[in-house]
Amino acid sequence: MTDAYLALLGKDLRVELRTLRSLPAMALFAVTVFVVFRFGLDRTGLEGELAAGVLVVTLLFAGILAINRLFVAERDEGGFELVRLAPLDRTVLYAAKASALLLYLIALELIAVPVFALFFLDSAAALPPLIPVLLLADLGLALIGTLISTIATMSSARDLLAPLILLPLLVPLVIATAGAAEPVLRAGGPEYERFGTWLAVLGLYDGVFALVGYAVFDFLLED
Amino acid sequence: MSAETPAISLQDLGRDYGDRAALDGVEVELPPGRTLAVLGPNGSGKTTLLRVLAGLLRPSRGRAAVLGCELPGEVWRLRGRVGYLAHEPLLYRDLSARENLRLAARLHGIDRADAADRVERLLEAVAMSERGDDRVAELSAGMAQRVAACRAILHEPELLLLDEPDAHLDADGSRLVGALINGGNGRTRVLVSHDRERALADADLVLEL
Numbered sequence: 001m002t003d004a005y006l007a008l009l010g011k012d013l014r015v016e017l018r019t020l021r022s023l024p025a026m027a028l029f030a031v032t033v034f035v036v037f038r039f040g041l042d043r044t045g046l047e048g049e050l051a052a053g054v055l056v057v058t059l060l061f062a063g064i065l066a067i068n069r070l071f072v073a074e075r076d077e078g079g080f081e082l083v084r085l086a087p088l089d090r091t092v093l094y095a096a097k098a099s100a101l102l103l104y105l106i107a108l109e110l111i112a113v114p115v116f117a118l119f120f121l122d123s124a125a126a127l128p129p130l131i132p133v134l135l136l137a138d139l140g141l142a143l144i145g146t147l148i149s150t151i152a153t154m155s156s157a158r159d160l161l162a163p164l165i166l167l168p169l170l171v172p173l174v175i176a177t178a179g180a181a182e183p184v185l186r187a188g189g190p191e192y193e194r195f196g197t198w199l200a201v202l203g204l205y206d207g208v209f210a211l212v213g214y215a216v217f218d219f220l221l222e223d
Numbered sequence: 224m225s226a227e228t229p230a231i232s233l234q235d236l237g238r239d240y241g242d243r244a245a246l247d248g249v250e251v252e253l254p255p256g257r258t259l260a261v262l263g264p265n266g267s268g269k270t271t272l273l274r275v276l277a278g279l280l281r282p283s284r285g286r287a288a289v290l291g292c293e294l295p296g297e298v299w300r301l302r303g304r305v306g307y308l309a310h311e312p313l314l315y316r317d318l319s320a321r322e323n324l325r326l327a328a329r330l331h332g333i334d335r336a337d338a339a340d341r342v343e344r345l346l347e348a349v350a351m352s353e354r355g356d357d358r359v360a361e362l363s364a365g366m367a368q369r370v371a372a373c374r375a376i377l378h379e380p381e382l383l384l385l386d387e388p389d390a391h392l393d394a395d396g397s398r399l400v401g402a403l404i405n406g407g408n409g410r411t412r413v414l415v416s417h418d419r420e421r422a423l424a425d426a427d428l429v430l431e432l
Contacts, residue, residue, distance in 0.1 A: 007329035015315065073317075077313060078314065081277075081279060084278070087302040223281045
């Protein structure tokens, strides 16, 4: 199973590196939104709740661009059939796709978060404590995004359905991520009020959706 | 599966799409190692039948047993034992022919050394060795179909499902792919074709839909 997982993950990463269909669009979207916020809010600095909201929501919507495309090749180029005919547990595809999406989100943040800091933060002191927050948020978005992308891919209303189902399910993730990021992004340097609690909530959310994905993915690929 | 067990046994098989019956009352008993030709006009359910036999679609009614596995309940036992060549190549367009075949080999659990050897042998058999590193998007439809034929038999399936295997192929391609898909010793085949003469020449049994 490990070899099948690595084969599917390697295929996705190779195709993305070759075609650059998702990552540049995600990065460009995030940077553009930061520019719009900078001029729209007419502020050179953000802090606390507002900073956390701008960062989290922008990354979330940039992530949806990749989620919408996640299973297009499987649907149009026979990938679902390939996996369904092979002697393997189909959750391997879920794991590989969620891992690929997680890597896209991390790559996005390697570009977008420094740009966010450059535009809106006085110092880079908030960035290290943001790392575990964003990693847990990415994991949750990857797990639930992969699941919803599978459902949406089977539908003709793919582009509408993914955000429509996904966004309500992501509300707890957004609350927890913004809750953890808010004290870290306060003016005067990071604080850690309820930081551990919010990380625990994110970890719990990730755990629940990992189990849900494992339990239902096989059924989603059924006829 | 014992020698007496039919490779395919269908009794009153039906499959609906919404209110429309794509298949109805299909009866087949095909012994192992034989070839079944499925004939019929467009929309008669030929592709639907192949997808049911592959375990990709659930029957709506009736009984279907393939390689001794009752469908859909035992479909998991069928995985890895069926090769499916669709009338469209269904290959990843941004991977090369070689990469597509190696990926399929890894998903079927074929070890890497053996897989590399099989991939090269198969590409050579369909005269695609030189173009094997080209992305599928850069190949003609006929070339992609040759690669798809390689993928269908790469894991040496017991049952080969062929949906218009000559689609997009020129005379040379048809000959090469024909040699490849006819070559399995004791392999059971189901052949869907619009070429009635060819299908009848290859078939041990004919199903008209």
